[in-house]
Amino acid sequence: MIGRTRDPNKAEVADVRATNLALVLRCVREQGPCSRADIAAATGLNKTTVSSLVSELLRRRLLRETGTTGNRVGRPAIMLTLDGASCAAIGIEVNADYLTAVVVDLAGRPVLSWRRAFPGGTVSPARAVTAVTALIRRVVTRIEHDGRQVLGLGVALPGLVDPDGRARLVPALNWRDVDFAAELVDALRGPGFPVEIGNDANYAVLAEHRFGEHAGTRDLVYLTGGTSLGAGLFVDGALRRGHSGYSGEAGHIPVPAPGGSAHLASVASVPAIVRRVLPSQTRDDEHLSLAEVELRIDEVVSRARAGDTATLARLDEAAHDLAAGVLTLVSLLDPTRVVLGGYYAELAPWLLPVVNGVLDTRAVPVEEPIAVASSLGLDAPALGAAARVLDAVEEGRFPDGTPSATRDLAVAARAPR
Amino acid sequence: MIGRTRDPNKAEVADVRATNLALVLRCVREQGPCSRADIAAATGLNKTTVSSLVSELLRRRLLRETGTTGNRVGRPAIMLTLDGASCAAIGIEVNADYLTAVVVDLAGRPVLSWRRAFPGGTVSPARAVTAVTALIRRVVTRIEHDGRQVLGLGVALPGLVDPDGRARLVPALNWRDVDFAAELVDALRGPGFPVEIGNDANYAVLAEHRFGEHAGTRDLVYLTGGTSLGAGLFVDGALRRGHSGYSGEAGHIPVPAPGGSAHLASVASVPAIVRRVLPSQTRDDEHLSLAEVELRIDEVVSRARAGDTATLARLDEAAHDLAAGVLTLVSLLDPTRVVLGGYYAELAPWLLPVVNGVLDTRAVPVEEPIAVASSLGLDAPALGAAARVLDAVEEGRFPDGTPSATRDLAVAARAPR
Numbered sequence: 076m077i078g079r080t081r082d083p084n085k086a087e088v089a090d091v092r093a094t095n096l097a098l099v100l101r102c103v104r105e106q107g108p109c110s111r112a113d114i115a116a117a118t119g120l121n122k123t124t125v126s127s128l129v130s131e132l133l134r135r136r137l138l139r140e141t142g143t144t145g146n147r148v149g150r151p152a153i154m155l156t157l158d159g160a161s162c163a164a165i166g167i168e169v170n171a172d173y174l175t176a177v178v179v180d181l182a183g184r185p186v187l188s189w190r191r192a193f194p195g196g197t198v199s200p201a202r203a204v205t206a207v208t209a210l211i212r213r214v215v216t217r218i219e220h221d222g223r224q225v226l227g228l229g230v231a232l233p234g235l236v237d238p239d240g241r242a243r244l245v246p247a248l249n250w251r252d253v254d255f256a257a258e259l260v261d262a263l264r265g266p267g268f269p270v271e272i273g274n275d276a277n278y279a280v281l282a283e284h285r286f287g288e289h290a291g292t293r294d295l296v297y298l299t300g301g302t303s304l305g306a307g308l309f310v311d312g313a314l315r316r317g318h319s320g321y322s323g324e325a326g327h328i329p330v331p332a333p334g335g336s337a338h339l340a341s342v343a344s345v346p347a348i349v350r351r352v353l354p355s356q357t358r359d360d361e362h363l364s365l366a367e368v369e370l371r372i373d374e375v376v377s378r379a380r381a382g383d384t385a386t387l388a389r390l391d392e393a394a395h396d397l398a399a400g401v402l403t404l405v406s407l408l409d410p411t412r413v414v415l416g417g418y419y420a421e422l423a424p425w426l427l428p429v430v431n432g433v434l435d436t437r438a439v440p441v442e443e444p445i446a447v448a449s450s451l452g453l454d455a456p457a458l459g460a461a462a463r464v465l466d467a468v469e470e471g472r473f474p475d476g477t478p479s480a481t482r483d484l485a486v487a488a489r490a491p492r
Numbered sequence: 493m494i495g496r497t498r499d500p501n502k503a504e505v506a507d508v509r510a511t512n513l514a515l516v517l518r519c520v521r522e523q524g525p526c527s528r529a530d531i532a533a534a535t536g537l538n539k540t541t542v543s544s545l546v547s548e549l550l551r552r553r554l555l556r557e558t559g560t561t562g563n564r565v566g567r568p569a570i571m572l573t574l575d576g577a578s579c580a581a582i583g584i585e586v587n588a589d590y591l592t593a594v595v596v597d598l599a600g601r602p603v604l605s606w607r608r609a610f611p612g613g614t615v616s617p618a619r620a621v622t623a624v625t626a627l628i629r630r631v632v633t634r635i636e637h638d639g640r641q642v643l644g645l646g647v648a649l650p651g652l653v654d655p656d657g658r659a660r661l662v663p664a665l666n667w668r669d670v671d672f673a674a675e676l677v678d679a680l681r682g683p684g685f686p687v688e689i690g691n692d693a694n695y696a697v698l699a700e701h702r703f704g705e706h707a708g709t710r711d712l713v714y715l716t717g718g719t720s721l722g723a724g725l726f727v728d729g730a731l732r733r734g735h736s737g738y739s740g741e742a743g744h745i746p747v748p749a750p751g752g753s754a755h756l757a758s759v760a761s762v763p764a765i766v767r768r769v770l771p772s773q774t775r776d777d778e779h780l781s782l783a784e785v786e787l788r789i790d791e792v793v794s795r796a797r798a799g800d801t802a803t804l805a806r807l808d809e810a811a812h813d814l815a816a817g818v819l820t821l822v823s824l825l826d827p828t829r830v831v832l833g834g835y836y837a838e839l840a841p842w843l844l845p846v847v848n849g850v851l852d853t854r855a856v857p858v859e860e861p862i863a864v865a866s867s868l869g870l871d872a873p874a875l876g877a878a879a880r881v882l883d884a885v886e887e888g889r890f891p892d893g894t895p896s897a898t899r900d901l902a903v904a905a906r907a908p909r
Contacts, residue, residue: 235856244855294735306824310732317727317826318711321856324823329748329816336748336816399746399753403820406741407723409734438661439652439738 092128093471095120099128100137101469103155104182108141110152129155136161136224137181137468157182162468163218165228166461168275169207171196171247171302172364176214177457181226183286183465187217188454192366200253208262215266226468227269229460230255231278233303238320240272247303269467271460275299276323277314278459279451280307283414284314285462288450294410298325298401300417301453302365304344310408330399343397345418349375352389365453372418379425390422394429401430401446406437416449423448509545510888512537516545517554518886520572521599525558527569546572553578553641554598554885574599580640582631583878585648585692586624588613588664588719589781593631594874598643600703600882604634605871613779617670625679632683643885644686646877647672648695650720655737657689664720686884688877691733692716693740695876696868697724698731700831702879705867711827715742715818717834718870719782721761727825747816760814762835766792769806782870789835796842807839811846818847818863823854833866840865 095118102117103109109117115125132138139158143151159180168175174193178186189210195203211228218225232255234245242253256272263270280297284290295309306323308315316322326340341347346363349371356371363371378386401413419426430446451458512535519534520526526534532542549555556575560568576597585592591610595603606627612620628645635642649672651662659670673689680687697714701707712726723740725732733739743757758764763780766788773788780788795803818830836843847863868875 246855308824310727310734311730313728315727315825318828319826319856322824322826324826327823327854328820331746331748331753403745404824406744407725407739407821407824408732409736409739409741411735437744438663439736 090471095124096128096132097469097471099125099132100157103138104157104469107156108144108154110144110154112152114155159184160221161223162226163221163223164226164461164464165211165214165218166231166278166457166459166464167207167210167228168231168457168460169193169195169203169248170233170275170365171362172366174207174210175454175457176210177454177461178214178218179458179461179465180223181465181468183462186221186223187214188457189214190453192364195248196362200248200250200255200258203248204255204258204262208259211259211263211266225266225268227271227464227472228259228266229278229463230259230270230272231275231456231460232272233275233299233301233305235319235321235324236272236274238316242272243321269464269472271463273460273463274305274307274316274320274323275301275456276305276307276325277316278307278457278463279416279449279455280309280414280459281314281462281466282451282455282459283307283416283449284309285465286451286458287414289412289414289447292411294408294412296404296408296410296413297449297455298413298415298419299456300345300415300419300449302346302363302368304340304347306404307459308408309410325400325404328400328403330396330403332396339396339400343393343400345372345422348390348393348397348422351393352378352386368418372421376421387425390425391429394426395433397426398430398433402433402437405434405445410445413446414449415446416451416455417453420448420450420452507888512541513545513549514886514888516542516549517574520555521574521886524573525561525571527561527571529569531572576601577638578640579643580635580638581643581878581881582628582635582645583648583695583874583876583881584624584627584645585874585877586610586612586620586665587650587692587782588779589783591624591627592871592874593627594871594878595631595635596875596878596882597640598882598885600879603638603640604631605874606631607870609783612665617665617667617672617675620665621672621675621679625676628676628680628683642683642685644688644881644889645676645683646695646880647676647687647689648692648873648877649689650692650716650718650722652736652738652741653689653691655733659689660738686881686889688880690877690880691722691724691737691740692718692873693722693724693742694731694733695724695874695880696833696866696872697726697831697876698879698883699868699872699876700724700833700866701726701731702882703868703875704831706829706831706864709828711825711829713821713825713827713830714866714872715830715832715836716873717762717832717836717866719763719780719785721757721764723821724876725825726827742817742821745817745820747813747820749813756813756817760810760817762789762839765807765810765814765839768810769795769803785835789838793838804842807842808846811843812850814843815847815850819850819854822851822862827862830863831866832863833868833872834870837865837867837869 098118102114111125115122136158138155141154141156143153159182162181163178166177176189232242232245233247235243237243240256242250242255244251256270260270276299283297293312297307299305304326306325308323328339329336330339332342352375427446431444434445515535519531528542532539553575555572558571558573560570576599579598580595583594593606649659649662650664652660654660657673659667659672673687677687693716700714710729714724716722721743723742725740745756746753747756749759769792770788844863848861851862
């Protein structure tokens, strides 16, 4: 829809049609399997319109018919459901020492999840483009082999991403002002689907909101628990990026520490916690790869379960520092839930009681614990990038029904975030 | 519209009409003086509809005609503007030792501003109801004497207010679970206009967003600078209260302090700052009334201007603690502006350079300073309560055009926040 001159009346009609297609799709996602009559009742659209929209969605292979049901008044109705087999959304994460790729179908069900080591922190952006492009091609090949069409692609980065999609500053990768989306679209030679990039914590909270155990929570904060600490903020039912897109830089929050003050990331990020609990194993300035963090987490959990006193004491101190950060988030935003992601989940038995204990000292008690562990693991940012693609479909950006068509959509590739 | 059974078709038509009336009103507020043709062009409504809506708004005395203009192509058009003289919105603040009342007209211009001492911190809620009711009656008398109709009333409290309007916890007044709005409506014997209550910092950021020097900023944080410290959050163009309505409890943020950790309010609220700068004048546990804070602020400013070394050194330390709190807010929310309200404005020459200096140490510099001083002074919370009344009018809740009619609107008095 970008760049073409259209008759304004035709444009309006097309927009209304796209909106209604999205409405029907969302209705089936939330309430399916359901009949055309159910959709008409739920959306307020008349039955003729619904029939026409459903026919189009069936043709585009976004919906499929799934049999009839006799458990109802009147004659049996044909039930409709999302056609999970027809489409796929790709989510990628690029980090200092790994790449993640996930694929989900239209209904959000996982299709694949890959992770591989990658020296993102030491290679050039151009080299990263090459590696990510190769990964995307392999994923697309797999998707096409399954007979699916690619709805779109999102790439999560652990840094500041501008609203126009440029990676402004990604310390873990040593990137400054890298227009990664455009470079991927070039390298993919006009992929035929939208490509966007975004901040990892923002995508992770999107994933939590769509796929997590607390899906649908309107006021939700997610803290990343991989190799860095960032926050994604859901406020009043939507992701809030701030005026520059840089919201959620939780790692920089000043917190009390021995010697005065420290940044929250340096005392309570996952890497910081493993450093504090296993101090002999790591020099302070040594960057911990994801694999190294994972090894150390296993060691911490093992020692904690064995009741090792020093381990439990240090975990407790770190938990209190994390609690100071979470108390800050909760005091400011009053979220229903704060979800600790990534490897925080492994440490949850020792972290959550302390964090929720500190939150309980506030003047107004809550009925359910605010701090919880994520069940999405390390895939959360990539899953969120894929979720964003699915959201775009529900905002009206539809594929045309042909599997992985090579269409001239290079302009569409820089989709608005 | 509450409680009455209506023909659904008529209800829909009435709702569309109310929405369009509000649209026209808002258009004139933002672009007036303007003609009917201007309104049609700006709103997309056709000219006949606009004429009809304008006639109704003229009849209700929300708009008035203001002469013609010849500076345009075609024949002179009659210009329309908000009828400032017809209406008034009342904002009240109840605090530990004072009451504030402000009145603004439909265009937001100030009509009156009163403040009087009141021992809110030591009298019962019932006594407060009596005092505030008496204040409201005096204000309404004054408004009616001017021939205006009262659009509504809001009351700002320095504490936690639930979404249904109950004052859950107001430490400064020793209130717990006080249904202040309902009690006022009772005491006023069905006032004939909506009454609501809300948190002072939330109202203050509303006032800043509508009336302040940075009006219209979509991502804005306000910090109260009276006798307590709280934050009001505007995110993506709207006030965000959090899931319980308790957002912005900035005073509880843990910050680094000598001896470990302190709450931001205890080191960097306005009363905390004056205590730190003039330690000999105040016992640590002595509650400072607004009048006492004002006296001490004057002393601090006087000494600072005279270049007193101890004063400047202590101001600088306090400024750095405030900066830690502001850095936290900015890192999390990425607002365009953080507005320091109340008496922070008097101390701005010594606070802002330090706060903005700390913010400038972040990885991505900004073009304009984020931290600024409010020009609204101590009236901000009450002004915001009045602004909320004006917002409600623009959301379709209209007065009927008769000055201070005694209408059976007791049900409407518990207006949704």
